[in-house]
Amino acid sequence: MNKTLAMAFLLLPGAALAQDADRGKVIYDKWCAGCHGETGAGDGEAAAYMLPRPRDFTGAIYQVRTTASGELPTDDDLRKVIDEGMPGTTMPAWNDRLSGGQRDDVIAYLKTFSRFFDGADPQPITVGRRPGSPSEEDLVEAKRLFDDELQCLRCHGNLGRGDGRSAPELTDDAGFPIRAADLTKNWRFNGGGTVEDIYMRMRTGLDGTPMPSNSDVIDNGIITDEQLWRVAQYVRSLAPEPRRRDVIRAARFEGALPSGPDDAAWDDVDRYYIPMVGQITIQPRWFAPTVDDIWVQAAHDGQTLAVKITWNDATQSPDPAWDPFFQGIVQTLTDVDGPHRSAQGPDRLGVQFPIAPPTGTELPFFLGGDTQRPVYMWQWTSDPDRVAEGTATGLGTFVANGGSSQVSHAAVFSEGQWQVQFSRSLAPADSSVAVPFTPGEPLPIAFYAADGTDAEDDVRGSVSAWFAIYLDVPTPPSVFVVPFLAVFVTAGLGMVIVRQAQRRDRGV
Numbered sequence: 231m232n233k234t235l236a237m238a239f240l241l242l243p244g245a246a247l248a249q250d251a252d253r254g255k256v257i258y259d260k261w262c263a264g265c266h267g268e269t270g271a272g273d274g275e276a277a278a279y280m281l282p283r284p285r286d287f288t289g290a291i292y293q294v295r296t297t298a299s300g301e302l303p304t305d306d307d308l309r310k311v312i313d314e315g316m317p318g319t320t321m322p323a324w325n326d327r328l329s330g331g332q333r334d335d336v337i338a339y340l341k342t343f344s345r346f347f348d349g350a351d352p353q354p355i356t357v358g359r360r361p362g363s364p365s366e367e368d369l370v371e372a373k374r375l376f377d378d379e380l381q382c383l384r385c386h387g388n389l390g391r392g393d394g395r396s397a398p399e400l401t402d403d404a405g406f407p408i409r410a411a412d413l414t415k416n417w418r419f420n421g422g423g424t425v426e427d428i429y430m431r432m433r434t435g436l437d438g439t440p441m442p443s444n445s446d447v448i449d450n451g452i453i454t455d456e457q458l459w460r461v462a463q464y465v466r467s468l469a470p471e472p473r474r475r476d477v478i479r480a481a482r483f484e485g486a487l488p489s490g491p492d493d494a495a496w497d498d499v500d501r502y503y504i505p506m507v508g509q510i511t512i513q514p515r516w517f518a519p520t521v522d523d524i525w526v527q528a529a530h531d532g533q534t535l536a537v538k539i540t541w542n543d544a545t546q547s548p549d550p551a552w553d554p555f556f557q558g559i560v561q562t563l564t565d566v567d568g569p570h571r572s573a574q575g576p577d578r579l580g581v582q583f584p585i586a587p588p589t590g591t592e593l594p595f596f597l598g599g600d601t602q603r604p605v606y607m608w609q610w611t612s613d614p615d616r617v618a619e620g621t622a623t624g625l626g627t628f629v630a631n632g633g634s635s636q637v638s639h640a641a642v643f644s645e646g647q648w649q650v651q652f653s654r655s656l657a658p659a660d661s662s663v664a665v666p667f668t669p670g671e672p673l674p675i676a677f678y679a680a681d682g683t684d685a686e687d688d689v690r691g692s693v694s695a696w697f698a699i700y701l702d703v704p705t706p707p708s709v710f711v712v713p714f715l716a717v718f719v720t721a722g723l724g725m726v727i728v729r730q731a732q733r734r735d736r737g738v
């Protein structure tokens with residue numbers, strides 16, 4: 231072999247790697263540094279607005295791994311989070327933004343942030359086969375393991391809604407407050423929502439967070455690998471299959487309307503899934519909202535409209551047990567658009583309708599209207615448990631109507647979930663300050679939600695797009711159009727994420 235060739239041979243592997251990482255740096259500086267910081271320390275310009283914070287790569291602690299607890303991730307693990315993003319966080323998916331080669335390069339560059347990767351060759355753990363579909367008894371047994379042997383309920387709560395006894399005091403390794411995931415929303419799991427994903431997160435833990443690895447529980451013979459798979463199947467069974475529909479139909483009741491949110495008469499009424507996103511249009515903005523979706527049901531009897539709204543919120547705010555969490559939020563998101571309140575406020579839910587019938591596609595600003603096009607609004611708070619009826623010309627500008635409210639309500643909080651029923655007669659006493667509800671005529675409707683424990687208020691919170699509500703007429707027309715329906719794009723996006731997660735799982 232001649233000398234030059236030998237030199238080239240010797241240099242080749244190292245040179246190729248260095249080149250990858252060099253190209254990766256260009257990608258990183260352009261696409262990742264804004265969040266993760268130029269030096270990889272998780273302190274990019276945008277970081278202060280986010281919770282969870284962008285990963286600090288210098289510590290080499292990774293959540294989404296197929297390797298044992300405390301180990302480095304494999305390249306495939308890094309590839310998965312970069313490709314798919316981390317649902318439920320601001321970490322985007324890059325598979326349709328960067329080419330495969332660019333993603334490989336950026337992985338090579340990420341690894342240069344920590345010397346732990348030098349010469350390391352992390353290996354995935356070996357796992358048993360996923361058993362077939364669980365029977366009812368398998369799921370009952372899995373729930374028992376979830377409660378007793380594995381103590382999942384200590385953090386995630388009895389029904390998995392993130393309201394366990396330990397939940398108020400959880401922090402990640404950097405000391406930031408962190409929520410025990412709401413297990414009924416698999417589309418928000420950081421590492422993906424399939425049974426395989428859930429099993430792997432339970433086996434290997436989410437390093438850097440309180441979510442533990444359960445491998446030792448198997449190694450010590452406390453439960454079998456198959457039983458852990460069953461728990462993964464049980465967790466997956468907690469998540470519904472939401473479908474996006476733009477028109478909420480209020481069913482026509484011949485008999486009595488439901489008397490409250492826990493009346494069994496609601497069981498037969500369709501549930502409509504409404505995605506919610508953080509309010510980031512007007513100041514103060516809010517990037518880390520608690521309420522990322524609500525479910526709406528509606529019914530009327532020709533006289534009265536009843537609307538029931540259900541959403542998960544681990545806390546009935548204000549709740550003194552959650553003061554540590556509230557303080558953590560206030561101290562963490564301290565730089566975002568001004569000061570916070572000094573104590574937990576109530577939970578809130580707003581339901582809004584345009585005061586004037588929309589013409590063409592002209593709807594009020596979805597954030598509580600504006601001075602040109604005000605909204606008519608029902609504003610509920612948990613403490614005091616009260617609903618006010620009034621108008622708004624933008625979030626935080628709500629003015630209650632004079633006189634007595636025509637809206638009645640009942641609210642129930644149980645195991646990390648609010649259910650609130652609003653009722654109002656179809657024809658308002660004073661139609662200059664309240665919107666009439668007319669069967670057969672669709673009316674735009676939009677929602678606002680806030681969690682007092684999360685330091686949210688009447689501007690910092692989450693919002694929906696405009697949807698429509700349609701009160702069924704006794705014989706529904708076969709063709710039914712809503713010409714003015716304008717859909718706010720990020721709400722649609724929420725649904726895309728849900729659908730992708732559910733589709734992926736069905737594909738397994």
Ligand code: HEC
Pocket residue numbers: 257258261262263264265266276280282283284285291292293294295308311312316319320321322324336340420
């Ligand atoms: C808009 C902000 C944002 C941008 C841009 C961003 N990330 Fe992230 N990233 C995050 C956040 C937030 C987390 C942490 C989420 C968590 O802790 O649950 C994260 C986590 C990660 C993780 C850790 C995964 C794990 O298993 O713990 C990797 C790897 C990562 N990002 C890679 C990248 C790469 C590569 C880019 C650029 C191509 C990028 N990120 C761009 C916000 C961002």
Ligand code: HEC
Pocket residue numbers: 293376380381382383384385386396400408409410411413418419420421422428431432436439440441442444461465
């Ligand atoms: C000590 C508290 C604690 C215990 C015990 C615990 N978890 Fe978690 N779990 C968490 C936290 C905190 C998160 C959220 C981590 C994050 O957002 O990055 C989480 C996240 C999850 C996730 C979402 C994973 C993802 O990809 O984002 C699942 C699924 C889960 N846990 C299931 C379980 C199951 C099943 C058990 C019992 C075997 C369990 N957890 C026990 C605290 C706990």
